[in-house]
Amino acid sequence: xxxxLSRPAVKLVERYLPDxxxxxxxxxxxxxxxxxxxxxxxxxxxMRYWGDGFWNxxxxxxxxxxxxxxxxxxxxxxxxxxLLQKIASLASNAGHAILLVTLVSLLASWINWGFGxxxxxxxxxxxxxxVRVDYRLLVASAxxxxxxxxxxxxxxxxxxxxxxxxFTADQIGVIGTGSTIFAFFNLALVVCLFIAIxxxxxxxxxxxxxxxxxxPKLLDDxxxxxxxxxxxxxxxxxxVTLAWLVGIPGVIFLLDHFMLRDGGLNLNIVxxxxxxxxxxxxxxxxxxxxxxxxxxxxxxxxxxQFPFYAGIMAIMVESGxxxxxxxxxxxxxxxxxxxxxxxxxxxxxxxxxxxGGGQWAVQAPVMLPAAEALGADVSRxxxxxxxxxxxxxxxxxxWALPVLAIAGLKAKDIMGxxxxxxxxxxxxxxxxxxxx
Numbered sequence: 001x002x003x004x005l006s007r008p009a010v011k012l013v014e015r016y017l018p019d020x021x022x023x024x025x026x027x028x029x030x031x032x033x034x035x036x037x038x039x040x041x042x043x044x045x046x047m048r049y050w051g052d053g054f055w056n057x058x059x060x061x062x063x064x065x066x067x068x069x070x071x072x073x074x075x076x077x078x079x080x081x082x083l084l085q086k087i088a089s090l091a092s093n094a095g096h097a098i099l100l101v102t103l104v105s106l107l108a109s110w111i112n113w114g115f116g117x118x119x120x121x122x123x124x125x126x127x128x129x130x131v132r133v134d135y136r137l138l139v140a141s142a143x144x145x146x147x148x149x150x151x152x153x154x155x156x157x158x159x160x161x162x163x164x165x166x167f168t169a170d171q172i173g174v175i176g177t178g179s180t181i182f183a184f185f186n187l188a189l190v191v192c193l194f195i196a197i198x199x200x201x202x203x204x205x206x207x208x209x210x211x212x213x214x215x216p217k218l219l220d221d222x223x224x225x226x227x228x229x230x231x232x233x234x235x236x237x238x239x240v241t242l243a244w245l246v247g248i249p250g251v252i253f254l255l256d257h258f259m260l261r262d263g264g265l266n267l268n269i270v271x272x273x274x275x276x277x278x279x280x281x282x283x284x285x286x287x288x289x290x291x292x293x294x295x296x297x298x299x300x301x302x303x304x305q306f307p308f309y310a311g312i313m314a315i316m317v318e319s320g321x322x323x324x325x326x327x328x329x330x331x332x333x334x335x336x337x338x339x340x341x342x343x344x345x346x347x348x349x350x351x352x353x354x355x356g357g358g359q360w361a362v363q364a365p366v367m368l369p370a371a372e373a374l375g376a377d378v379s380r381x382x383x384x385x386x387x388x389x390x391x392x393x394x395x396x397x398x399w400a401l402p403v404l405a406i407a408g409l410k411a412k413d414i415m416g417x418x419x420x421x422x423x424x425x426x427x428x429x430x431x432x433x434x435x436x
Contacts, residue, residue, distance in 0.1 A: 002203035002420060007210070010136075010416030017412045020301060020397040020404075024308045031312045031352055033091040035319035046315055053314020054307050061306040063271065064114075065299045068402040070274035071118030072295035073288060084126040093210075094133035095202055098141050098198035101127055102198040105145025110152035110190065114270045117399070120145055121406035134211035139407040140414035143400055144421045150390035151190050151265075155181060157360045157386040161379075168364050172378050179379040185436035186383055192428050200424055204417055237286040243279055250276030301401040309398060313353045317362050322349050326366040337377040339384040339433040342367050346388025347426075354398040359389050380433065387429050394422040 018026070033048065035041045041049075074080055088103070091097040101124050109116025113247055120142035128135050150157065158180035160166050166174070180186060236242055254273055257263040282288040315321040329345035330338060346363060353359045371381045393399045395418065397411040404411060 002200060003206060006204040006206075006417055008419050009419045013416035013419060014412045017415055020411050021305055021399060023306050023397055023411075024312070028191050028308055028312055031175045031315045031321065033419075035315050038324065038423040039319045041319045046319060049314045049318040051228050053318070053324040054311040056314065057103060057306050057310035058335045061302060063268070064306065064402065065302050066271040067118055067195065068294065068299055068302065068405055069176075069295040070120065070271050070278060071114075071402075072406060073278040073291045074274045074281070075118070075122040076291045076294070077287075079281050081126075084123055085130070087234065087408060088123065088126045088130050090126055091131050094131060094205060096344065097127045097131040097133045097138060098201050098205055099198045101138060102145055102201050103194070104142045106148055106194055106197060107145075109146045109149045112154045112270055113149035113152075114144065116146055116149060117143075117402050118274075118406070121403040124407060128214055132213060134206050135407075136212050137201065137204060137206070137212040137417055139409055140417035140421075141198075141358055142407075143403045143414060144197055144201060144394065146393060146399060147197070147342060147390050147421070147425055148190055148193055150386040151181065151186050151383070153181065155386055157382055157389070158358060161382055167361070168368060170371075171368055175382070178226075178384075182385050183379065183383070185380065189387070189429060192432060193425060196204045196424065196428055200421060201417070204420060222398050237289075240283045243283060243285055243288070243432045247276050247279035251280060278358060299405060301405060305398070305401065316349070316352050318325045320360040322353060323366055325349055325404040326363050330366065330370050333370065333374065335374045335376045336434065337372060338374055339380045340430050341386040342381050342384035343391070343430060343433055346385040347392040348388075349391045351396050354393070354396055360385060384433050387433065391426060391429060392422070394418040394425070 032046050078098045091100045104118030104123050106118040124138045124142040162177050306343045326345045330341045333341040367381050371378045
């Protein structure tokens, strides 16, 4: 059944979904037109919102580029490549490969979203080297696990409202993760998705005649070049001692961060971990730099597209459009249905504001008074916004860019399968938020 449904979805997306850069240009025009037509903003004002906000994501853009680059370098180190090969060897056929890559991606994304994106994509490539499986669905399966990130340990909204002095603390106080991430309804949702998403991906597996396979040779990394060491500079480039004098203190810092200071995972720590483990495991600076040269090739999409999304976010927030969209969708909600409508509104806003923390800043002033007025559970409403933010990432190619860069595919190759997951996971999350 799902295999039959996925065929038209894949063909539809392949035919009509443009390159992610075209997608972001279209979203820019739509957001600007809506701000002018709905919010009665002048074209000059909208242009100023857009231009002033265009570079607001520079730090985040660099972080995302480093997620891609440092994750690739770590995974291309000899010890990690052997580990990935060992895990991938557990899959003896295409069905096993789909299930395994989805489960690995789900677990990694629940721990940390940046970690999940990179690990899922790299593991998919390793499986494609060993198992004959539709490469499009394999990579889509790796990306589909990302949908659980905002219900996991690094969820930005639940962590924000659990932090002393957060911007809505005067209104709702501090809400611990026991009421959000580790609440029964949220854990039940996560368990349901851990079961459903792999099974749905497996059910979409096409027949041999319809599958698109990739030549394993195209996935092989470029062979390391052996250079005759004759100059002092070359001795430094090939020095294990030099690499470890810097790499090992970095690893010790991580141990101190996690074990002695009880630090948590965030994007900077993930990138720090990837980088310094890569330095140690590559053993020489030359090996690391050769891996870097391969990794950086896939970062073009991140560099050029993220500023446009920053501009869109500025239009949505400064014009009041995001607030109006949220208010319109929750205007007829009840105490019971508010989490559902919060989820739907967050999913729509996420297409234009693909940032969990940024989205909460936009929607909290709307959702929290509504929850208070209706007597709804504030923690459930907050998690509904979190799940909505994560849910439509299955349709929004913004977060797929690192995965696509690593896998060597285009958005249209995987989004048809993600569209099926969008519908099924949307039903599961809606039911869970309302009834669990």
